[in-house]
Amino acid sequence: MTDLSEQKHISPIGQSVLRREDHRFLTGAGQYTDDVALQGQTYGVFLRSPYAHARIKSIDTSRAAAAPGVVAIFTGADLAEAKVGGLPCGWLIHSKDGTPMKEPPHPVLAQGKVRHVGDQVALVVAESVTQAKDAAELIEVDYEELTPVIDLASAAGAGSAVHDEVADNVCYDWGHGNKDAVDAAFAQAHKVTTLSFTNNRLVPNAMEPRAANAVYTRHDDAYTLYVANQNPHVERLLMSAFVLGLPESKVRVIAPDVGGGFGSKIFLYPEETALVWASKRVGRPIKWTAERSEAFLTDAHGRDHVTQAELALDAQGHFLALRVKTIANMGAYLSTFASSVPTILYATLLSGQYKTPAIYAEVKAVFTNTAPVDAYRGAGRPEATYLVERMVETAARDLGMDPVEIRRRNFVTSFPFASPVGLTYDTGDFNAHLDKALKVADVAGFPARKAEAAARGKKRGLGYSCYIEACGLAPSNIAGALGARAGLFEAGEVRVHPTGTVTVFTGSHSHGQGHETTFAQVVAAKLGIPVESVEIVHGDTGRIPFGMGTYGSRSLSVGGTAIVKAVDKVIAKGKKIAAHLLEASDADIEFENGEFKVAGTDKKVPFGSVALTAYVPHNYPLDKLEPGLNENAFYDPTNFTYPAGTHICEVEVDPETGKTTVVQFVAVDDFGNIVNPMIVAGQVHGGIAQGLGQAMLEGAIYDNDSGQLLTGTYMDYAMPRADDLPFFTVDHTVTPCTHNPLGVKGCGEAGAIGSPPAFINALTDALSVRDLAMPATLERVWRAANGKA
Structure with a gap:
């Protein structure tokens, strides 16, 4: 491999630079949430429901509270008394009739009912995990078992309500596209290909299970949460503002090394929320690490659609229209981004690579007594692609056409292309x-x-x-109009040190994607310095600017661009410093391969010298520029x-x-x-x-x-x-x-x-x-x- 530190003229962009983060992972030097041990550490265990659907008639914790090592026990009643809110959903969807989706409460600990096997009923805090487990077994819960709603296809109007306030179990009944145009195209079709299928439910299985460790400090009346999470700022915002009613400045969220996420660690979960709230009550840190059996029961699942699709074609195999009806499972509660997955992230991709003139999709989202369903690797895009590509292949067979030829015949070939479902390629x-x-x-x-x-x-x-x-979901104003309750920008800060090395702070988060290497390559290429001279910092709301985290393959296109914009600001200021040092006009300064040059001359100054001058401003245009070389930028894609x-x-x-x-x-x-x-x-x-x-x-x-x-x-x-x-x-x-x-x-x-x-x-x-x-x-x-x- 090329030694980039010696051959600076070779851009790191496009090079297979070995992942810098792998050394600590392979040598056992990584720090995951479960590795964090705090002074006075206690351990949390959640008592979980053995029933899919039941009313909680009573909870008796007296025997458990007297068990060895028990520090405290909390139930839903304690959180209700403290006026702790429910977990919010981050995307508002409206039904076809204009009514907003049903958003029943999602309590941190169950209140009144349990709604899926594994629903958390109580939190036991003890001196050890074993003591907490033993005490949890002593809690006596009197359940009145109810009929569960499980079958997705018949969940709407099943006769048993997952939430009493949503009698028919329908969260929303949404439509997208041009129904009239689709109906007209089907009336003229030479052939209609029909398929009915299920996109099967999946359990995410990251190598590291979910984990959290929360501590409250009295001297500053603040909380710190270590958590395996893909977007710590969003975690902090949702937890502080919408659930616990705390100022964001009083909550610091740190996502250290995270052993995989695939979407399942984007969301705000009840467990870490309960730990943050309880940490003040017990006055000591509380750690919880999910066991794999808990992960199966409680991590947000993926996919789970039942769909009927029809594709109208003419005699030559040209697509005329696509009609789709999908029932999507929300599970027992609305998870953080659950509502957007089978709607905005699904139906808008139903054009695929094809210039299908008209598309109409109806999506009915239903509650069932199963684990919540949310984004899993791809989040709506795999479901859309599966539908489109199975339909295209089946249509080719129905018409006796070569599957390659039918695709070529319908490919989009002219760009930009505005699809009939709202995207512009x-x-x-x-x-x-x-x-x-x-x-x-x-x-x-x-x-x-x-x-x-x-x-x-x-x-x-x-x-x-x-x-x-x-x-790279974008832009924020369009996403907001479609129901998003958060911005979709990204932030980056580039801090140049006096010696010319660089620290980059990014709102994106790495949990296996190699950002510490890729982002360093981008910055090194822009500044003409060795990759080894660039440090990447992420995952700590106390150190990085407000960012939206990692999901939806957004990190380089959105997070990387924010960093590039910050680097551009560094270079622009560096040109002014170099102009002063070289006694030239700002407009005559060029920057290339790590050197500031006066255009058309051999006069130049290296990046490191400009950096040192910015922090040791003995020869510096103080009347025009502030000392230092530190810039940040936000980027909201178009x-x-x-x-x-x-x-x-x-x-x-x-x-x-x-x-x-x-x-x-x-x-x-x-x-x-x-x-x-x-x-x-x-x-x-x-x-x-x-x-x-x-x-x-x-x-x-x-x-x-x-x-x-x-x-x-x-x-x-x-x-x-x-x-x-x-x-x-x-x-x-x-x-x-x-x-x-x-x-x-x-x-x-x-x-x-x-x-x-x-x-x-x-x-x-x-x-x-x-x-x-x-x-x-x-x-x-x-x-x-x-x-x-």
Whole structure:
């Protein structure tokens, strides 16, 4: 690898610089929330409901309170008496009739009812985890069991209300698009392709479970919360302003090293909120770390849609209109961004890469007695892509067309493109990544491979997925008009030290994406200094400017741009300092490769000298400039970014056993300009693994009668292992984003978006069946392969 510290003329942009953060992780030097041990540390354990739906008639904590080591016990009644509010939802959706969505209370500890298995009923604080667990078992709760609402398809008007104030269990009934245009197009269609399917519920499984450690300090009447979270400023805002009624200045949220999130750590959860409130009552720090069984029951789940879709086509295979009806599960409570996932983040992507003239989607969101459902890697975009790409593949088969040809015939080819569902794609070249993927996957050689497999008694199939996603939610004013209750900007601060090294403070947050390396590459390239001279700081509301965190593949396009804007301010001030030092006009100063130069001369001064002058201003234009070299910036994007790509999956099925082998998976993506190819490839690999996990193995299942989670351990919830997956072949094309200075688009979710339909399209091709439900388990595949589905 190129030594960038010695060869400064080689830009770090586009280089596969090794991740700097990995050394501490691999040597055990990382600090996760559970590693934080505070003076006087106590431990919290939550008593959780064994029932999916029940009234709480009484709670007796007397025996538990007398147990060894118990410091305190709190119930919902204690929080109600203290006037602690419920957890808020961050996005307001209106139904088709204009009425706002139903927002029943989401108490920090259950009050009156429990609404899913695992709902928190009491918090036990003790000197040790073991003592807290033992005491929790002594709490006596008298429950009146109620009929649970579990089945998503029949939840609306089920006859049993999850929330008494929402009798029909319908949170909202939303519509988007042009219904009249869609109806008119269907009336003229040559062919209508119809599919009904479920986008299966998933349990997020980050390597590090959720954790929190809260402490109250009397001398400043303030709270500090260490928490495994993806956006600490949002956590602080929601908790302080909307739940606990505290000034933000009195709450510091620190998200140290976080071992994965995938969306599940974006949200404000009851547990950390309860710990912050209780820490003042006990006067000591309280730590809680979820056990894996708790995570299965209480982490916000993902997906869980039931959908019917219809695609109208003309005789030549041109798409005329798409009609969609989806029922989306909210679970027992509205999680932080739950309402936006099956609406704004889903229906707006139903155009895909295609110039479908008219689209109309109806989404009915319902409450059920299951864990809350919210954003999970991709958040609405995987659900939209699965629908679109399954419909396109099925339509090609209905018309007897080649699946590649039907896509080419309908691709958007002129940009910018305004889709019928409200997005404007600024740039792209969909044929380019399809062409490259066809070549890399050797699609031309597939018939021979299929024949060879058949000779061995195996079935081969090929599946395509041409996805597009919207990343870096923006702009704030448009998002606000669509119901967002927060801004969607990002902040960056660049602090140049007297020696010329740089510390960057970013409102974005890294939990596995490699920001400490990628952001340093961007700053080093702009300033012409070694990557090693740039430090990245994130995850601490006490140190960084107000930012919106990490989700939706926004970090580089939004957070990186904020940093670039701050660097530009540093350079602009540096030019003025250099002009004074070089006795030249500001307008004649150029900055390149870490040096300020007088244009057309050999007079120059290095960046480090300018930095030192800013802090040791002996020869300084004090009449014009303040000392120091420290700048910050906020960036609110003018549009989303639109990564796109083609994924091609090839599978082989053994009809005797139902075993499906992914023999090849090719992903060719357009992420715009790429800062670190190695990190991008890693993000794509991880996303594909999660997407194939959903398609092949994963699925959260509740018992319809009792509401118990039947897939509550790794014995029952199967995630992909190394031998379930091939080595993925990844490549890329480049059409730079037109509205951020880096030209980047976002890569973190793409693999999870494009891979599920590619796999199912390949599997249905191999088995010559119209559809197969995810996850495509051995039994389901065996039944389909042997005509027993």
